[in-house]
Amino acid sequence: MSYDLIVIGAGPAGYVCAIRAAQLGMKVAIVDKRKNAGGTCVNIGCIPSKALLYASEMFEEAGHGFAALGVVVDKPKLDLAAMMKHKDDTVDSNVKGLAFLFKKNKIDFAVGSARIVAPGKVDVAGEDGKTTPLETKAIVIATGSDVARLPGVEIDEKQIISSTGALSLDKPPSKLLVVGAGVIGLELGSVWARLGAQVTVVEFLDRILPGMDGEVAKQFQRLLEKQNFKFHLGHKVSKIDKIAKGVVATIEPAKGGDAITVEADVALVAIGRRPFTEGLGLDAVGVKTERGQVVIDEHFRTNVEGIYAIGDVVRGPMLAHKGEDEGVAVAEILAGQHGHVNYDVIPAVVYTSPEVASVGKTEEDLKSAGVAYNVGKFPFSANGRARSMRKTDGFVKFLADAATDRVLGVHIMGFGAGEMIHEAAVLMEFGGSAEDLARTCHAHPTMSEAVREAALGVAKRSIHI
Numbered sequence: 355m356s357y358d359l360i361v362i363g364a365g366p367a368g369y370v371c372a373i374r375a376a377q378l379g380m381k382v383a384i385v386d387k388r389k390n391a392g393g394t395c396v397n398i399g400c401i402p403s404k405a406l407l408y409a410s411e412m413f414e415e416a417g418h419g420f421a422a423l424g425v426v427v428d429k430p431k432l433d434l435a436a437m438m439k440h441k442d443d444t445v446d447s448n449v450k451g452l453a454f455l456f457k458k459n460k461i462d463f464a465v466g467s468a469r470i471v472a473p474g475k476v477d478v479a480g481e482d483g484k485t486t487p488l489e490t491k492a493i494v495i496a497t498g499s500d501v502a503r504l505p506g507v508e509i510d511e512k513q514i515i516s517s518t519g520a521l522s523l524d525k526p527p528s529k530l531l532v533v534g535a536g537v538i539g540l541e542l543g544s545v546w547a548r549l550g551a552q553v554t555v556v557e558f559l560d561r562i563l564p565g566m567d568g569e570v571a572k573q574f575q576r577l578l579e580k581q582n583f584k585f586h587l588g589h590k591v592s593k594i595d596k597i598a599k600g601v602v603a604t605i606e607p608a609k610g611g612d613a614i615t616v617e618a619d620v621a622l623v624a625i626g627r628r629p630f631t632e633g634l635g636l637d638a639v640g641v642k643t644e645r646g647q648v649v650i651d652e653h654f655r656t657n658v659e660g661i662y663a664i665g666d667v668v669r670g671p672m673l674a675h676k677g678e679d680e681g682v683a684v685a686e687i688l689a690g691q692h693g694h695v696n697y698d699v700i701p702a703v704v705y706t707s708p709e710v711a712s713v714g715k716t717e718e719d720l721k722s723a724g725v726a727y728n729v730g731k732f733p734f735s736a737n738g739r740a741r742s743m744r745k746t747d748g749f750v751k752f753l754a755d756a757a758t759d760r761v762l763g764v765h766i767m768g769f770g771a772g773e774m775i776h777e778a779a780v781l782m783e784f785g786g787s788a789e790d791l792a793r794t795c796h797a798h799p800t801m802s803e804a805v806r807e808a809a810l811g812v813a814k815r816s817i818h819i
Contacts, residue, residue, distance in 0.1 A: 355383070355462070355486075355488050355489070356381075356488075356489045356490065357380075357381050357382060357383045357462075357488065357489070357490040357491070358375070358380035358381045358382065358490065358491050358492065358688075359371075359372070359375045359380050359381075359382045359383075359490060359491065359492050359493075359494065359685075359688060360382075360383045360384070360385065360468075360476050360488055360490040360492075360493050360494070361375075361382065361383070361384045361385070361493075361494045361496055362384075362385050362386075362468045362470075362476070362493065362494070362495050362496060362497055362634065363384075363385075363386060363393060363495065363496035363497040363498055363665070364384050364385075364386035364388070364391040364392065364393055364452075364463070365386075365392065365393020365394060365395055365396075365496060365498045365665065365666075365674070365677065366392075366393060366395050366396075366665070366674040366675070366677050366678045366681070367496040367498070367664045367665030367666070367674075367677025367678060367680055367681045368384060368386070368393065368494070368496030368497075368498075368664075368665070368677075368681065369384065369391055369392070369393075369452055369455075369456075369681075370677075370678040370681035370682060371494055371496060371664060371680075371681030371682070371684055371685050372384045372456075372459075372461050372681075372685075373455055373456075373459050373461070374681060374682045374685035374686065375685040375688065375689070376459035376460060376461050377459065378685060378686065378688075378689040378691075379689070380685075380688070380689070381460075382459075382460075382461045382462070383461065383462040383463075383464055383488060383490070384456070384461055384462070384463055384464070385464045385465075385466065385468040385476065385478050385488075386463075386464075386465065387465070387466065387467055388465070389465050390449040390452075391449060391452040391453065391456065391463065392445075392448055392449055392452055393498050394498055394499070395674045396445060396448045396449060396452070397445060397449070398517070398518045398521060399517065399674075400674055401444060401445055401448050402441045402442075402444065402445050402521050403517070403521060403541055403542065403545075403705070404444075404705055405440055405441040405444040405445075406437065406441050406521065406545045407541060407544070407545055407705050407706070407707075409437045409440055409441070410437075410544070410545045410546075410548040410549055411548065411707050413430055413432060413437075413548060413549065414548040414707070416430040417429060417430050419744065422744060423744070432526070432549060432550075434524070434525065434526070434549075438522070441521065464478050464486065464488070465480065465481075466478040466479050466480040466481070466486070467479045467633055468633075468634065469633060469634060469635045470493060470495075470634055470635050470636070470639050470641075470661065471487075471635060471638075471639075472639065473493070473639070473658055473659055473660040473661060474489055474490055474491065474492075474493070474660055475487065475488070475489055475490075476488045476489075476490065476493060491660065492660050492661075492662065492688055493660060493661045493662065494654075494662045494663065494664060494681075494684055495631070495634065495641075495648055495656075495661065495662065495663040495664070495667055496663070496664050496665045496667070496677065496681065497629075497630050497631060497634065497665075497666075497667055498629075498630055498665055498666045498667065498677075499627040499628055499629055499630050499666035499667070499672055500627060500628055500630040501516040501517065501518070501623070501627060501628075502625050502626040502627055502628045503623070504533060504591060504594075504623050504625060506593060507591070507593070507594050507623060509623060513596050513600060513601050513619075513620060513621065514594055514596070514601060514620075514621045514623065515620060515621070515622050515623070516622070516623055516624075517538050517542060517622070517624060519622075520542040520545075520546075520622050520624075521542075523546070523620065526546055526549040526550045526551055527546060527551050527600075527618065527619035527620045528550070528551065528552065528619055529551065529552050529554070529600070529617065529618040529619050529620075530543060530546050530547075530551040530552070530553045530554070530618055530619065530620055530621075530622060531554050531556070531594075531601065531603055531616055531618035531620070531621040531622065532553060532554065532555045532556070532621075532622045532624055533556050533591050533603075533621065533622065533623045533624060533625055534555075534556075534557060534623070534624040534625040534626065535555050535556075535557035535559075535561075535562035535563065535564075535585065535587070536562075536563065536564060536624060536625075536626060537563070537702075537704050538624040539555060539622065539624030540555070540562065540563070540578070540704060540706055541704065541705055541706055542622060542624065543555060543583065543622070544578070544581065544583075544706045544707065547581055547582045547583060548581075548707075551582070552582055552584070553582060553583045553584065554583075554584045554585075554586065554616055554618065555583060555584070555585050555586070556586045556589050556590070556591055556603070556605050556616070557585065557586070557587050557588075557589065558588070558589070558590050558608050559587065559588065559608075560587050560588040561575075561587060562574065562575050562578075562585065562587070563704065563710065565716075566702070566704075566710065566712050566716065566765070567712060567716040567717055567718070567751065567763075567765040568716065568717065568718055569717065569751070569765075570710060570712070570751065570765050570767050573748070573749075573767060574704075574706075574710055574767055577708065577747055577748075578706075581707075586605055586616075588607060588608050588609065589605045589606065589607055589608060590605065590606060590607075590608050591603050591604070591605050592604045592605065592606055592613065594621050597617075599619070600617060600618055600619040600620065601617070601618055601619075601620070601621045602615050602616070602617050603615065603616045603617075603618070603621060627666065627672055628646055629646045629647050629648070629666055629667040629668075630666070630667065631643065631646070631648065631667055636648070639658055639661070640657070640658055641656045641657065641658050641661060641663075642656065642657045647667060647668055647669060648663040648667045648668050649668075650662070650663050650664075650668050650669070653684075653687055653693075654668070654680060654683065654684040654687065662684050662688075664677055664680035664681055664683075664684055665677030665680060665681070668680075670697060670700075671700060671702065673700065673702060675700070675701070676695070676697075676700050679695045679700075680695055683695050696783060698714060698782070699713060699714065699779050699782045699783050700713070701713040701775045701776065701778075701779050703771065703772035703775065705772060707769075708745070708747050708748045708767055708768045708769050708771065709766075709767070709768065709769070709770065709771035709772045710765075710766070710767045710771060711765070711766045711767075711771035711772050711774065711775035712763070712764070712765045712766070712775070713763065713764050713775055713778050713779045713782060714753070714761070714762050714763030714764060714778075714782055715753060715762045715763035716753075716763060716765070717729075717753060717763075719763070720753060720762060720763070725755065725762070726755070726756035726757065727753050727754060727755060727756050727762060728753075728754050728755075728756050728759075728788075728812050728813075729751065729752065729753060729811075729812070730751070730752040730754070730788060730808045730809055730810065730811030730812035730813070730816070731749055731750065731751045731752070731808055731811055732749060732750050732804045732805075732807035732808040732810075732811055732816055732818075732819060733746075733748070733749040733804075733819070734746050734747065734748050734749060734750075734768045734769070734801070734804055735747075736804075736807075736818045736819050737799075737801060737803060737804045737807075737818075738798070738799040738803075739799040739800050739801050739803070740768070740769065740801055740804070742799065743769065745768065745769035745770075745801075747767070747768060747769075748766070748767035748768030748769070748771070749766075749767060749768065749804075749808075750764070750765075750766050750768070750774075750804045750805050750807070750808035751764065751765040751766070751808060752764055752778075752788055752808045752809050752811065752812050753765075754787065754788040754812045758787070759787035759788050759789055759812070760785060760786070760787055761778065761781055761782050761786055761787060761788055761791070761809075762782075764778035764782075764805075764808075766778075766805070768801070768804070769801065770801050774801060774802055774804075774805055777791070777802065777805055778791075778805065788809045788810075788812035788813070789809075789812075789813065791805070791806060791809040792806060792809040792810045792812070792813070792815075794806065807819070
């Protein structure tokens with residue numbers, strides 16, 4: 355078979371690239387080892403985790419939030435099997451949606467392991483052992499990422515689990531040890547904390563959520579500590595031993611000192627992810643990599659003519675939406691258009707309760723770069739809609755250039771932060787100022803009024819504080 359484009363990997367970066375290329379008139383095939391498209395995100399990542407996050411939030415709300423609103427119900431009972439069915443149904447719905455989109459856009463979906471044997475040539479090894487050769491004008495590598503491993507610790511997905519195992523526990527652990535205080539560890543830890551687990555988090559750095567705004571991280575940690583989280587920051591896990599009733603982890607200060615042990619029913623290793631390129635034959639073809647990442651130029655080209663790469667296997671944040679934007683951009687470039695991704699405006703969200711959302715620079719970034727800036731902040735405790743919903747935790751924070759007022763970064767911790775952050779993203783995409791947003795009328799009463807108030811705060815003229 356001969357194609358204009360073969361995409362290797364059917365995750366968000368790959369399937370979006372394939373769909374956009376097909377829209378632009380190309381004959382496209384997409385190859386993935388899974389029989390279900392969607393990659394890690396849809397099958398064992400973003401989508402199932404959000405299903406469990408929402409379901410566990412509802413369980414928590416029914417047990418602790420309804421009475422204050424005048425809604426009297428019996429103490430809720432957990433039906434974990436039904437909750438897991440909700441998760442699986444959500445995944446199935448998304449998978450079927452992608453199958454429909456492939457059919458609609460006349461994209462061939464080949465299930466098997468892809469190997470690039472030469473520029474323009476891909477072999478697909480199926481489960482039946484047969485290999486199918488495919489030819490193409492261009493190849494896009496979009497094979498995503500895999501769980502980063504903790505040296506000396508074997509993940510069995512029972513007692514020592516990855517994010518995959520954390521989505522399918524057969525009962526809530528009484529004690530959950532989470533190794534890593536990043537997005538994945540805190541999200542999955544919060545699911546099981548709401549369902550009854552005491553969560554202990556060990557993080558090598560002296561803070562949670564590395565890369566996010568420091569002030570946000572500190573306040574967020576305090577909120578998590580009220581939600582049955584315990585933190586050992588500035589510590590490393592030197593080993594995890596399995597015992598009859600669970601695990602025992604040995605942890606020690608990252609800067610040296612006496613070790614202590616932590617017992618738990620289950621240990622979740624969530625120290626990040628690494629690019630996945632095994633089996634692609636990159637070395638044989640001559641595709642350059644550095645520290646596991648495929649090296650690309652500003653047009654997503656590798657050093658080998660006709661081979662491109664996007665998503666988690668290349669530089670930049672490992673975020674599904676970043677990969678999607680790259681997928682669109684490279685498809686448009688292949689079609690002779692001017693695909694582009696603005697890496698300064700890539701929002702990031704932690705889907706805990708409350709949510710944490712960020713776009714652009716942090717205060718630490720600006721200080722390190724020597725950029726003079728002004729800050730505007732507004733707490734949700736002063737927002738009428740937040741009070742009416744008893745969702746007053748958190749705040750909005752604007753960072754604007756001191757000379758031009760151009761917005762350089764926005765950080766939100768609060769209910770619905772993941773939805774509100776996009777107002778800031780649009781503003782920044784068009785090079786907007788804090789004044790631009792401050793003069794834009796916002797409906798009352800809404801949580802989003804706090805975003806406007808924070809923008810007003812850059813010029814020290816917030817109304818409601």
